[in-house]
Amino acid sequence: MASRKEKAKAYRNSRNSSSPWYSKHQFRLSTVVILVLALALALFRWMNDNPIGVYHHVGSYVNWDARRERVKSAFITSWDAYCANAWGHDRYHPVSEKGSQMSPDGLGWIIIDSLDTIMLMNLTDRLVEPRKWLQRTLNYNQDQDVNTFEMTIRMLGGLLSAHYLATKLPDASSRRDSIYLAKAVEVADRLLPAYESRTGIPYASVHLSRAKGLPSHSDGGSSSTAEAATLQLEMKYLSYLTGNETYWRKAEMAMKVLSDNHAKAGLVPIFVNPDSGRFTSREIRLGSRGDSYYVKQFLQTSGQEPVYQDMWEEALAGIEDHLITTTKHSGLKFVAELLQGIGGPLSPKMDHLVCFLPGLIALGATRGHTLSKARNWPSWSDQKEDQIQLARDLMKTCWGMYVVTETGLAPEIAWFHANEEDLQPAPGDRPLATTRNSLTAWKKDYIVKPLDAHNLQRPETVESLFMMWRITEDPLYREWGWKIFNAFEKHTKISQEQGYTSVNDVNAIPPPSRDNMESFWLAETLKYLYLLFSPNDFIPLTEVVFNTEAHIFPVLEKVKWRTGWSRS
Numbered sequence: 430m431a432s433r434k435e436k437a438k439a440y441r442n443s444r445n446s447s448s449p450w451y452s453k454h455q456f457r458l459s460t461v462v463i464l465v466l467a468l469a470l471a472l473f474r475w476m477n478d479n480p481i482g483v484y485h486h487v488g489s490y491v492n493w494d495a496r497r498e499r500v501k502s503a504f505i506t507s508w509d510a511y512c513a514n515a516w517g518h519d520r521y522h523p524v525s526e527k528g529s530q531m532s533p534d535g536l537g538w539i540i541i542d543s544l545d546t547i548m549l550m551n552l553t554d555r556l557v558e559p560r561k562w563l564q565r566t567l568n569y570n571q572d573q574d575v576n577t578f579e580m581t582i583r584m585l586g587g588l589l590s591a592h593y594l595a596t597k598l599p600d601a602s603s604r605r606d607s608i609y610l611a612k613a614v615e616v617a618d619r620l621l622p623a624y625e626s627r628t629g630i631p632y633a634s635v636h637l638s639r640a641k642g643l644p645s646h647s648d649g650g651s652s653s654t655a656e657a658a659t660l661q662l663e664m665k666y667l668s669y670l671t672g673n674e675t676y677w678r679k680a681e682m683a684m685k686v687l688s689d690n691h692a693k694a695g696l697v698p699i700f701v702n703p704d705s706g707r708f709t710s711r712e713i714r715l716g717s718r719g720d721s722y723y724v725k726q727f728l729q730t731s732g733q734e735p736v737y738q739d740m741w742e743e744a745l746a747g748i749e750d751h752l753i754t755t756t757k758h759s760g761l762k763f764v765a766e767l768l769q770g771i772g773g774p775l776s777p778k779m780d781h782l783v784c785f786l787p788g789l790i791a792l793g794a795t796r797g798h799t800l801s802k803a804r805n806w807p808s809w810s811d812q813k814e815d816q817i818q819l820a821r822d823l824m825k826t827c828w829g830m831y832v833v834t835e836t837g838l839a840p841e842i843a844w845f846h847a848n849e850e851d852l853q854p855a856p857g858d859r860p861l862a863t864t865r866n867s868l869t870a871w872k873k874d875y876i877v878k879p880l881d882a883h884n885l886q887r888p889e890t891v892e893s894l895f896m897m898w899r900i901t902e903d904p905l906y907r908e909w910g911w912k913i914f915n916a917f918e919k920h921t922k923i924s925q926e927q928g929y930t931s932v933n934d935v936n937a938i939p940p941p942s943r944d945n946m947e948s949f950w951l952a953e954t955l956k957y958l959y960l961l962f963s964p965n966d967f968i969p970l971t972e973v974v975f976n977t978e979a980h981i982f983p984v985l986e987k988v989k990w991r992t993g994w995s996r997s
């Protein structure tokens with residue numbers, strides 16, 4: 430009998446001699462199969478390690494109208510839950526299904542902040558109760574201090590935006606509705622005492638029934654710079670509507686006083702004393718207390734006040750020179766903070782609040798037009814092209830704040846690994862690292878500290894995604910927005926009856942709830958997502974400006990007044 434070895438040899442020989450063609454091709458075939466498998470594996474790995482996510486939209490048809498409807502449903506769920514469980518209250522606690530007030534009788538923070546989103550989504554039957562509440566219940570004569578900035582951007586802004594959008598509603602009686610403007614005048618008049626400081630820089634707070642401006646209880650009585658310089662859109666639009674110049678002048682004065690400080694590189698520190706008009710800290714950051722400034726004032730009066738463009742261009746150059754640095758492993762650009770002002774070391778921290786910036790940079794570069802159109806202007810330059818690239822880079826970093834966490838939701842604050850030398854002051858250009866789009870590298874660079882791990886349903890990233898999509902027309906930004914929306918759906922929705930909540934830890938699944946729905950979830954986050962998925966001619970960026978609470982005002986073509994001051 431032949432041994433096993435001999436049998437195997439005989440078998441191999443028989444295969445070889447009887448079918449050499451088969452063997453050669455079998456070899457080729459298996460090589461191809463191995464190669465295909467290896468490629469598939471590499472692709473699979475790349476897809477899982479590539480936070481950019483381009484593969485999601487390549488070649489696939491996406492029904493954006495359906496996605497837009499999903500956002501509308503999330504708004505309806507949130508709003509209806511508030512109405513059922515906390516109607517008339519300033520705060521809504523969706524887990525405990527109750528509301529609470531921020532002043533003796535409440536000021537309607539959620540109701541007024543939501544009016545224009547209701548209109549935008551064409552949910553007019555849901556306007557009936559808010560209108561009745563404005564007419565019958567809202568009373569500003571309360572023994573209560575309110576924050577000048579919040580009251581302006583949310584309440585005055587919300588009412589003015591509702592007034593503007595009501596003129597666009599299909600039904601004629603809504604178009605003639607004067608309640609929003611009447612209430613806007615009332616609230617603005619209550620706010621005017623805030624401007625009675627020695628310099629005109631508004632005090633941080635105002636007492637409603639005593640009609641008195643009040644310096645901040647903390648921060649040595651200083652007002653926050655961003656707050657003082659963010660009230661102009663609302664006040665100027667109100668002057669435009671009423672013909673009363675007072676609002677315009679009061680708000681404008683703050684800009685002159687700030688400009689007269691001649692901030693180095695156009696970068697303003699975060700606190701200003703309302704009586705001396707001087708900055709009271711050296712700290713510079715674009716996050717909390719430093720997050721809003723010039724561009725929109727330039728756009729609001731359709732470019733008729735070049736002083737604001739100058740100020741913006743100077744500040745943007747200052748940001749690029751002094752605040753932008755890169756992460757160590759992935760070379761992502763981020764906006765750091767200067768705790769001791771220009772010349773001091775950078776602190777590698779970026780608030781989610783800073784994520785309004787990419788959209789604003791793109792808006793400033795094209796004035797709301799599409800990039801493809803702006804590139805044909807004689808005035809288009811390499812500098813503008815660089816600004817768009819910077820906007821894209823920062824947008825990616827903001828998106829990174831979502832992708833690197835377990836829930837896909839951004840933390841309130843991200844810290845970054847940066848090279849030590851990149852955090853030291855360095856005159857002149859230092860080459861920035863090349864970006865690596867690998868999730869593994871990204872995850873090494875983002876640090877989420879336990880105290881910063883909450884998510885307050887903030888809008889800044891989706892705000893920028895909306896602007897970036899409208900301007901660059903790159904569908905990637907819409908895709909990122911869709912993923913963010915899904916993360917909110919998955920991790921912040923409590924139930925159909927209770928609605929959505931902010932959460933305490935974006936790296937815990939399920940994330941512990943904070944039992945609070947922020948009013949800007951309705952006013953901003955869902956509004957920007959809805960607009961991101963809407964057709965591009967719906968609320969065109971060339972016709973409106975959004976205030977810092979996402980309330981919508983028209984670009985004003987014929988304005989009676991000018992700045993009345995120039996930079997000294």
Ligand code: DMJ
Nearest residue numbers: 721887888889949977978
């Ligand atoms: C909102 O009130 C406004 O967007 C403000 O400018 C910053 N903070 C919140 C949202 O994060």
